[in-house]
Amino acid sequence: MAGGSLKRCSLEGKIIVITSGKGGVGKTTATASIGAALALEGKQVAVVDMDIGLRNLDVVMGLENRIVFNVVDAVKGKCKIKQAAIKDRRIENLYLIPASQSDNKDVLNPEAMVRFCKDLRKEFDFVLLDCPAGIERGFENSVAPADEAVVICTPEVSSVRDADRVIGLLYARSITPKLIVNRIVPEMVERGDMLSHEDVVEVLSIELLGLVEMDTQVVISTNTGIPLVLQKDSNAGQAFRRIAMRLNGQKSLPIEIPQTPKSFWKRVGRKIGIG
């Protein structure tokens, strides 16, 4: 439960859906990380798990044992927003509205979500909706209330293809999405064995929001529930912080391209498969 009162700076919050079509490309990690980073920027942030029946944002954020109410309760008016929003333990101004685990996607509908998000706008500067995989009801519910959309894909054929489909569906709803390319392996790109971000952007013809490299810290962060963005040595965490700054209006902040390690021995080590 959210302790104390929720204080806000601006008048009307922004609703951003984070989506991908394909599952397992890093939507939940991205939602948790961008949400945490926006809160570190001093914004009031709610992240909402829209994956009804298969919730996971709670464990990624380390808040799984504090759930009392969930998004379905809040949308149906069974509890107040404040009761469903769990305050993060480590980061000020960050709240999680978890999914319900026992229902399915049909318990919500787009109209109800639009109404619910209207209320959320009054309480938060940013509301990030973690969209479930797929393009069915869960997707409809997540996209209907969104002002903006962030599409995540990895540099793989299957993921880019699904991203293209989702981008088409977003355009049809008059939303112009921005792209995050996740899990880039710079060595493989350099070698010609992985699509570069230029390739992906060319195929999808969409504005780029950020580039995130493959980072083993993500696994560690998910194991422990400690936010990725608080780990100074995590390249992915730092990339998500820059993405958050860009979403927060710092549009001129340059997009950093993941690079192979500079040190010669590190490169040799990586090439022969150690380290």
Place this chain on the structure above:
Amino acid sequence: MLQGWLKKLMGKGDSKNVAKKRLQFALIYDKLEVSDDILIKLHQDIVDVISRYFEIDKETLKLDIRKSEGKSALVVNTPILSAKRPHPA
């Protein structure tokens, strides 16, 4: 194993170009639901027709289908090396 290592140390991969080509065709196919065969034929025919009038780099000719406002547009992009002079009759 040693071969794999050597390949890693020396070789330049090329699988991303394969991926990109497959992806571009897959997206066109997804949008129009025409088969690969038809697209390859169309590609060849366009190359033939343009080649009658211009010297082009056949390898870099790109066939693309873009969707805007519910309609699909066929976009052919090719660098022109030079115009062919018509043969005097």
